[in-house]
Amino acid sequence: MIDFRSDTFTKPTPAMIDAMMSAQVGDDVFGEDVTVNELQEYAATLFGKEAALYCPSGTMSNQIAIKCHTQPGDEVICEKNAHVYIYEGGGIAFNSSSQARPIEGNNGRITAEQVAEAINPDDVHKARTSLVCLENTSNRGGGSCYDFEEIKKVRKVCTDHNLQLHLDGARLFNALVAKKETPAQYGEVFDSISVCLNKGLGCPIGSILIGSKTFINKARRVRKVLGGGMRQAGYMAATGLYALKNNVSRLELDHTHAKQIANALSSKSFVGNIMPVETNILIFEIKKPFTAKAFTDALKQHQIACIPISETHVRIVTHLDVSEAMVRQTLDVINTITL
Ligand SMILES: *Cc1c(COP(=O)(O)O)cnc(C)c1O
Numbered sequence: 001m002i003d004f005r006s007d008t009f010t011k012p013t014p015a016m017i018d019a020m021m022s023a024q025v026g027d028d029v030f031g032e033d034v035t036v037n038e039l040q041e042y043a044a045t046l047f048g049k050e051a052a053l054y055c056p057s058g059t060m061s062n063q064i065a066i067k068c069h070t071q072p073g074d075e076v077i078c079e080k081n082a083h084v085y086i087y088e089g090g091g092i093a094f095n096s097s098s099q100a101r102p103i104e105g106n107n108g109r110i111t112a113e114q115v116a117e118a119i120n121p122d123d124v125h126k127a128r129t130s131l132v133c134l135e136n137t138s139n140r141g142g143g144s145c146y147d148f149e150e151i152k153k154v155r156k157v158c159t160d161h162n163l164q165l166h167l168d169g170a171r172l173f174n175a176l177v178a179k180k181e182t183p184a185q186y187g188e189v190f191d192s193i194s195v196c197l198n199k200g201l202g203c204p205i206g207s208i209l210i211g212s213k214t215f216i217n218k219a220r221r222v223r224k225v226l227g228g229g230m231r232q233a234g235y236m237a238a239t240g241l242y243a244l245k246n247n248v249s250r251l252e253l254d255h256t257h258a259k260q261i262a263n264a265l266s267s268k269s270f271v272g273n274i275m276p277v278e279t280n281i282l283i284f285e286i287k288k289p290f291t292a293k294a295f296t297d298a299l300k301q302h303q304i305a306c307i308p309i310s311e312t313h314v315r316i317v318t319h320l321d322v323s324e325a326m327v328r329q330t331l332d333v334i335n336t337i338t339l
Contacts, residue, residue: 002326004306007171007200007254007280007319012239016202019242025234028054029224035234039241043195043208046244047187051216053209054237056228058083058170061194061209063091064222066131068215069164069191072097075127077118079105081140083168084133095226099127107275108141110134112153119161132158135168137175143258143281145175148185155189165189170196170207174279177251191215200251200280201243202320206236247320254280257318257327264334270295272312282316283309290339302333 003009012020026032040052055061062084066076076092078085080102084092092100101118103110120126132154137143158165167190169175176183186193192211197203209219223229230236255278262277265284272285286292292308299306306316318327 002304002322002330004304004316004318004322004330006307007317008198010200010202010320012202012204013320015246016239016242019238020235023234023238025232027231028233029229029231033232033234033237035241036237039208039237039244042241042244043210046183047193047210048184049187049193049210050213051211053216053219053223054233054240055194055207055209055223056205056230057198058168058194058196058207059088059091060223060226060228061207062133062166062168063088063095064209064219064226064228065166065192065194065211066092066098066133067096067222068218069131069166070096070098071128071130073127074098074130075101075120076131076133077101077103077110077115077129077163078133079103079108079110079135079138079141081105081108081138082133082135083139083170084135086140098130101129105138105141107144108135108138109144109146109150110154111150112157115154116157116161119157119163129161129163131164131166133166133168135170137171137178137279137281139170139281142275142277142283143171143174143279144276145179145278148179148181151189164191166191167193169193171199171279173248174200174251174255177248178255178279197240197243200254200319201240201247203239203243204236206240208240250320251280253324254318254320254322257322257324258282258316260327261316261318261330261334264331268334268337270339280318282318283313284316285312286314286339288312294339298337298339299333302337304330304333
């Protein structure tokens with residue numbers, strides 16, 4: 001099967017498994033796992049930050065960050081389709097007793113002007129605005145990337161209003177590769193950054209949360225409370241180190257693949273709007289009377305899997321386990337398929 005459902009379906013390669021097998025480990029709750037420590041130091045240095053914390057999932061690292069940056073009753077500004085808001089089980093309320101202030105963005109991106117407008121005045125009727133969360137790339141925005149100049153403007157608004165700025169960088173490396181940006185640029189403007197290792201970077205599990213020493217010390221306590229303190233996690237952290245050193249530049253190929261598929265789809269009469277393809281996510285519309293499900297069912301006949309994300313829209317995600325040959329095969333199927 002050719003699996004375009006998500007980049008979370010990637011499985012560790014033999015080289016990554018070798019890295020796991022030869023990992024030095026210890027008890028990370030005691031801070032004694034040398035491989036976890038190495039991953040944390042490597043990530044912190046990469047982003048030009050003081051410290052980092054290895055977490056079981058991107059959801060947990062986002063939720064830890066939100067918990068550390070807020071007090072009960074606070075408000076968190078984010079885009080209306082942000083993962084932290086719509087895909088983390090109501091975690092902002094559940095874990096932090098805070099509420100979201102969702103803003104309608106442009107393919108998942110919000111502007112500094114919108115952030116400034118959404119900040120509550122110092123008034124007892126209002127929730128205290130304390131945190132802004134951006135998502136780059138934006139998942140529901142079809143893998144869209146922020147313009148770094150806009151991020152800098154958001155930073156300025158946050159600084160001026162004493163707000164913290166967190167980045168849900170689940171797929172940040174896709175954005176860095178696509179926009180030719182550096183991790184250090186991002187480390188400079190965000191108070192905290194979470195990066196998924198378990199998506200296009202190809203690790204089986206894991207996420208890394210990056211920030212100041214004070215923030216990470218606080219985050220380590222919250223991770224323990226949430227049950228995310230792991231013991232010999234070095235076997236897993238080794239995959240993270242391997243991925244950060246070997247699987248970043250190849251993301252470019254995933255982006256090329258997504259564009260090639262978008263190009264083939266654009267000549268099909270049953271395909272409507274295709275969201276701009278900037279990275280490895282491709283979201284497109286199936287025109288009525290056809291449905292998104294009719295399209296995914298038709299592909300399934302050819303052992304190609306992808307997800308209908310609504311009645312009318314389909315999502316395709318390219319990744320490490322989709323080879324050039326698989327993409328060629330997919331293009332052939334798309335070129336001949338009828339609904
Ligand atoms: C996948 C994802 C997460 C969470 O990652 P998990 O490791 O699956 O919990 C967070 N944010 C975005 C934008 C994602 O796509």
